[in-house]
Amino acid sequence: MRIILANPRGFCAGVNMAIDSLERALELYGTPLYVYHEIVHNRPVVERFRARGVVFVDSIDEIPSGAHVLYSAHGVAPAIRAASAERRLHAIDATCPLVTKVHLEAVRFAKEGYTIILIGHEGHDEVLGTMGEAPANIRLVQSAEEVEALDLPAGAKVAYLTQTTLSVDDAEVIISALRRRFPQIVGPSKDDICYATQNRQEAVKELVPAADLVLVLGSQNSSNSLRLAELAEACGKPAHLIDGVREIVDDWFNGVETVLITAGASAPEEMVQECIAYLQQRYGATLESRVVREEHVHFPLPRELRVVAV
Numbered sequence: 001m002r003i004i005l006a007n008p009r010g011f012c013a014g015v016n017m018a019i020d021s022l023e024r025a026l027e028l029y030g031t032p033l034y035v036y037h038e039i040v041h042n043r044p045v046v047e048r049f050r051a052r053g054v055v056f057v058d059s060i061d062e063i064p065s066g067a068h069v070l071y072s073a074h075g076v077a078p079a080i081r082a083a084s085a086e087r088r089l090h091a092i093d094a095t096c097p098l099v100t101k102v103h104l105e106a107v108r109f110a111k112e113g114y115t116i117i118l119i120g121h122e123g124h125d126e127v128l129g130t131m132g133e134a135p136a137n138i139r140l141v142q143s144a145e146e147v148e149a150l151d152l153p154a155g156a157k158v159a160y161l162t163q164t165t166l167s168v169d170d171a172e173v174i175i176s177a178l179r180r181r182f183p184q185i186v187g188p189s190k191d192d193i194c195y196a197t198q199n200r201q202e203a204v205k206e207l208v209p210a211a212d213l214v215l216v217l218g219s220q221n222s223s224n225s226l227r228l229a230e231l232a233e234a235c236g237k238p239a240h241l242i243d244g245v246r247e248i249v250d251d252w253f254n255g256v257e258t259v260l261i262t263a264g265a266s267a268p269e270e271m272v273q274e275c276i277a278y279l280q281q282r283y284g285a286t287l288e289s290r291v292v293r294e295e296h297v298h299f300p301l302p303r304e305l306r307v308v309a310v
């Protein structure tokens with residue numbers, strides 16, 4: 001067996017910043033420490049922090065007055081910030097700056113009187129946060145069919161935005177449908193799909209032809225990880241999205257010579273290394289690391305933590 005290891009893979013700058021923020025907040029404030037939603041969409045990461053006394057909540061009402069709360073990398077709606085302020089919580093904002101950029105675009109388009117078509121996945125934390133910036137002005141679409149079904153006149157003043165973790169190819173199809181229906185539509189200079197999502201998809205696309213099977217490390221609720229598995233399958237290769245080596249099923253490897261391994265932006269590298277070690281031990285696999293694109297992106301800790309550090 002041969003393993004092709006995709007680069008880039010795994011943690012992005014936003015996830016690194018969010019996890020470092022939670023570590024730093026634990027050092028500074030101890031437990032209980034509250035996080036609104038999962039800090040990142042990765043089950044092992046969340047479970048480890050939970051075991052250390054971090055409490056993950058889906059409602060601000062669950063947090064006692066005066067406590068510290070971290071907002072996850074996916075961002076929050078203004079209503080959540082207002083609810084925190086009302087409870088006199090000490091909020092630390094670990095929203096990825098690339099998500100904040102989408103929020104600011106939503107605010108700007110809404111102020112300018114646009115109806116905003118947000119391309120994203122219903123119910124995803126990031127989408128809830130972005131829609132909360134201008135709930136009366138934003139319409140969510142998830143497919144080209146939903147674009148056709150929009151009850152807006154052809155000449156409507158419309159703008160579009162996208163979730164940061166979409167499939168690049170699917171988003172292009174939906175944006176083309178929007179441009180066909182609303183030729184006057186405006187949007188961000190390209191789209192809002194972040195560098196990490198794009199690079200991980202690009203690496204899979206380039207490397208998948210040489211593979212018989214693809215392993216994607218990541219959780220089932222991780223949008224960008226799911227997109228990697230879907231992309232591999234769309235290229236005609238079986239793909240499995242797994243949280244770690246324990247989820248590997250040996251029957252998958254019958255007749256398989258080459259396995260491509262990648263990881264979503266919220267999947268820790270140690271999960272990747274455990275899978276590689278397993279395949280090496282069990283199947284005598286050789287390892288070939290392939291770099292499709294270099295990444296040198298870094299985001300500083302949130303302002304609230306920097307101030308305390310000074």
Ligand code: SF4
Nearest residue numbers: 012014096164194265
């Ligand atoms: S996937 Fe992209 S938008 Fe999401 S946290 Fe990472 S860098 Fe930020």
